[in-house]
Amino acid sequence: MKNPETSIFAALLFLSVYASAQKFEKLYQYVNPLIGTEKMGHTYPGATVPFGAIQLSPETDTISYELNGKYNGEVYKYCAGYRYEDKTITGFSSTHFSGTGHSDLGDFLIMPTVGTLQLNPGTASNPENGYRSRFSHQNEKAEAGYYRVKLDDHNILAELTATPRVGVHRYTFPKSDQSHIILDLMAGIYNYDGKNVWTYARVENNNTITGYRQTNGWARTRTVYFAMTFSKPFKSYGQKSYDEKQVYKGFWRKFDQTKNSPEIAGKNLKMYFDFDTNENEAIEIKFAISPVSQTNALENLEQETGRLSFDQIKAKAQENWNKELNKIIIKGSDTQKTNFYTAMYHTFINPTIYMDVNGEYKGLDQNTHKAENFTNYTTFSLWDTYRALHPFFNIIQPKRNNDMVRSMMAHYNQFSMKMLPIWSHYANDNWCMSGYHSVSVVADAIIKGNYDGDPKEALRACVETANKRDYEGIGQYIDSGYIPAEKNGTSVSNTLEYAYDDWAIAQLAKHLGETEIYNQFIKRSTNWKNNFDKTIGFMRPRLADGSFKKDFDVLSTHGQGFIEGNSWNYSFFVPQSPNELITMMGGKKKFASKLDELFTMHLPDEFFADTEDITREGIIGGYVHGNEPAHHVAYLYNWADQPWKAQSQIRHILEMQYKATPDGLGGNDDTGQMSAWYILSSLGFYPVAPGSEDYSIGSPAIENAVLHLENGKIFEIEAINQSPQNVYVQKVLLNGKEIKNFTLKHSEIVNGGKLTFYMGNKAKK
């Protein structure tokens, strides 16, 4: 029976939240999208809205994935298309990953120019030989939902903003009868000769173009459709094909194909549009994308932007960001706010919407599907994001996280292999990294009450995924309890991660009363023990005959059975059973000492060189925060009864690894995982083992934080006596009642309430 008083209270609370929502703080002013654009952050500075399908951002060079037919290491720097240290911009494209360590996308590069038409991008050293332009950071401004830069060589001001599915460009030209806008269908990130499978463009009328780009890259079979409109009709247009071979090039020979020919198709094409412009005349482009069709792209364009101007769209984009950022109101220094809200911004970029306004999207079966009562998402970098990003969403974006799980289930159902995603990428799986961590995201969401689909069907999908014997050693893992090192280059990572994932499945099974599945997977979750070499106290590759690999180096990340980490880091990867790991490692004291050693050891440069995706500063001792396997490690001190060491290390990491500068991120942001770690740890707790309701308490970095939850509840965190020196928690109270075990439950957050930390500069032992 419903308590009428409670209902009235809830209604009042809702009204008060709603009222406060009407006067959001202008938190988007603290977002600096340039953070992470230098060194290893791999973020992009351009315009996007929360979880937007469009990521409209500048490219600063055209580095090919290949050099002389081989992988070109230089391309790695350009994962997000933009490098802060570069001096020229080649144009503005519609799609980008945020913080990845491999890449793709960069579709539909657009560049405005003035003067003689040049269709090649030119080089950084000689920008005048192409369409690219010099720029300077003085004339550049990046905000949440807005980006601006002066293109010095063309004397054009370029501005970008976006809706979820439409990128909006505004180019303010000088007076010229030779103003051009180039649409380079050949350009792209991680491009190589042959990556464009097919492109097509069609001039619908004197200001509308539609078409598509089909690529074979990190996503094997991928097509993005587009529709673009110019605010001003072009006076003429043209095309150029760079296809070396066109058997039927005489095909359309009955027309002049260079000027004003309304349709092009091929693999290597560029188009241009000519305008007469007056001094300071602005031309706006609305550029919509769709995973399904040009028709849908046009509908996206119409529905999302209609007759809205650039300024109106920009205002909506920033209002949109503000609404999301206002879900957490913190007190702290301006630098802290910049770090915090930029981190929030980075967590709310990925996964990305992969669905048209009419609900249609392309499935992994290459068919068009309609999302029924959910928003379909892609860009799931799950090896990274199961750890903290999705758990963070379970607190602050539960509806979206529900839809992300629905999206994973759609992926599973549509995919020929019938597996949940490993790395979902535009109706493909790119199979990046180890584990089958979507099961963790699924289990965590269901256990935390954030899934409106059929939970038993979801469990079946998890079980089926975990039983794909042909997939990366799973068969051997099931048969032997570990993956023989001869069979798999990352045998230890895989075994450890499978074991954790199996534990998550077991938790879900328990939650759903599926005892048999629970028993099976809880047993599998102990498989980490099979790679633990007690004689050395480290995880170690094991051969088919049961013996451990000889010539083993606990510091190296190269050829030792691990991925993005060495044995030192991975040996702590038993998030599901820290207590058992502690026992295996000789008890709490020895375990704590080992953690001490990790954080203080000297990692020789030769081993750093092997470590991917991070800067030298991304390492503390031998602890590699720039890569994910160690993200829970500092919190393990809590299990060793030395929580004060967790507290100081966490505060140290927060300070050292996240700086409010372009080069401020210690490693790839990894579609928001690094930023989610920052936010949760700043708030004072972290999900060591998603799939459990428990958060492990660390040391909050903010003075105060108010979380406005979607259920209308408020959860407040206060840190009394907070200061950079007062990193030690003296006492922590939940709704006035002391927490003794350094554990906070998810339900305690979502029920609303207050977490009060008393901070001090001395460890409370």
Next chain:
Amino acid sequence: MKNPETSIFAALLFLSVYASAQKFEKLYQYVNPLIGTEKMGHTYPGATVPFGAIQLSPETDTISYELNGKYNGEVYKYCAGYRYEDKTITGFSSTHFSGTGHSDLGDFLIMPTVGTLQLNPGTASNPENGYRSRFSHQNEKAEAGYYRVKLDDHNILAELTATPRVGVHRYTFPKSDQSHIILDLMAGIYNYDGKNVWTYARVENNNTITGYRQTNGWARTRTVYFAMTFSKPFKSYGQKSYDEKQVYKGFWRKFDQTKNSPEIAGKNLKMYFDFDTNENEAIEIKFAISPVSQTNALENLEQETGRLSFDQIKAKAQENWNKELNKIIIKGSDTQKTNFYTAMYHTFINPTIYMDVNGEYKGLDQNTHKAENFTNYTTFSLWDTYRALHPFFNIIQPKRNNDMVRSMMAHYNQFSMKMLPIWSHYANDNWCMSGYHSVSVVADAIIKGNYDGDPKEALRACVETANKRDYEGIGQYIDSGYIPAEKNGTSVSNTLEYAYDDWAIAQLAKHLGETEIYNQFIKRSTNWKNNFDKTIGFMRPRLADGSFKKDFDVLSTHGQGFIEGNSWNYSFFVPQSPNELITMMGGKKKFASKLDELFTMHLPDEFFADTEDITREGIIGGYVHGNEPAHHVAYLYNWADQPWKAQSQIRHILEMQYKATPDGLGGNDDTGQMSAWYILSSLGFYPVAPGSEDYSIGSPAIENAVLHLENGKIFEIEAINQSPQNVYVQKVLLNGKEIKNFTLKHSEIVNGGKLTFYMGNKAKK
């Protein structure tokens, strides 16, 4: 007011027609699809249903469009995939053109084999080195809707039948534990390296595969989707990629991709499926295609074949053919019947349905459209078919011809260039040949009352098409009244054909009361005069300065301003104004003598060598029946008051150019145009100028023909005293009333009635 008696009469007539429809003659037994498969006919022998989207037929070799990077003349012979003189079969593919002189298609080659798996086709001289097999015509049977052949090397009986969108294969195997069915996604007609833009296949379950083939060939941007089912689950399957470059080939490295990997994608792929078979075990394949999606292909498969067996589908296909063939019941010799019904069969193959069972099809804008209340067609070879095929449809397939005009209008509306089709080919225009003859088809259908769309919109489309100044000299044609020879290699053909087309537009405008348009286009229709050189009495290229081309040869087809014809043939191409042409040529007597000369002259071999698409036998004197520009020429004797010469020539052509043998066709059947000429001329009349209601009367070859019209009316043709010698018409009566002017009106046919010829062996002068 309605006359009740007439109504009752109509009802009775309807009942009688309906009753007779229940006991159709087995006319499909007279169809021999092997006719035209040798020499120049370019027909295919496989299984299709009337206007079916599927043309399931054997391929006898794998000739590439290119040889050492250049056009390979040998490929021309393989336009239809099958050559009667070949000794081996490489497999059975789903799509073929019938009778064309350029080609494409051959999608989804399937080949059953026994023994060690071989994925390459092998060569004709060493078939055992590949999957192909020897065969002999003794073990081959081709019928309307059914094809059978024994594959000697594999001891497999292959049988084919079809529904409109589903090809059905039945392979009867010997006992073997090494039986295979190969799906070669690389194979195709007029293939070349790079023609496959992308292919994709997905194993849905143990007997269902879906996927698509995307090509860049004669159709620039073309994708065909498929869904196939096996009647028996395969025991295993595999794939092989022949892609030289696959940057992300390690992409799916986490799986074994050679065996039982359920998804493939790339440019050069083959799949195979393994079976254990017992002696004489038949495996059936249902193979559906769709222009839109795999989902639609599956729906086509389900809707059209459901649980029907091969034999049931074959029976339906043949019943379907029988129903269509019974629209004309002739009396004549068995050879005549074979020629006549095979010709009817060939006229009812193209255009082909381009639409799924749910009404969806891909438009020229690359979007998916839904056909509202019509069936969408493609494969319009209009330079050929406007002459007699579409006029024949206006008599015997008016509903389908209406839908074909609707399809042309959809093409016009969806195409970026806003033109009616020149050669409509799977959501592309391949621009083959001269003129804009769809206007003739549109005008003819509307004038004859066979169009349920908006006729004024159709007229606008005709006018817009005829005013595309950038298209093949139209601008110069409009400005100067002819196309200067310097500007265009086929300037005279174009001018003559545009002039006829303009006349057709004028007729439509007149029909619709659009006087201004009529005046404009009737004036343009006289432009043929600008290429007529009175001094020599021939059509002749003219230069920009108004002078005629020097060094001109009336016999040559090479570089003289004509296409598929020389000046001798094209000089008679004024179907819209024979009387004016006669005047220009010096009067009736001189004109008739000139026709005599055409039919009796000796054309030196050097000029034959220049003439495309025909056999030596395809020429009578200098008259080239194997190419279309002369198809109306024999009938022109009627205008010269020497109808008996028309009569004898027509009977001569019918006898010489159409033989009931594989090598029996004197030229490319051209998607049914040659066959339509045969049928109409055999019936005794021909549409010299489509766009007019008039048919010119020739000499019937049959004894009797009864046309069962769609409106329920019956039109009977009787030739009294018919014999091979009695080619001369002594008298012709319509419903008992003598026709004096050798003209029959369309309305006189469709109102029902009887045309009686009295034949004799002497010309009636």
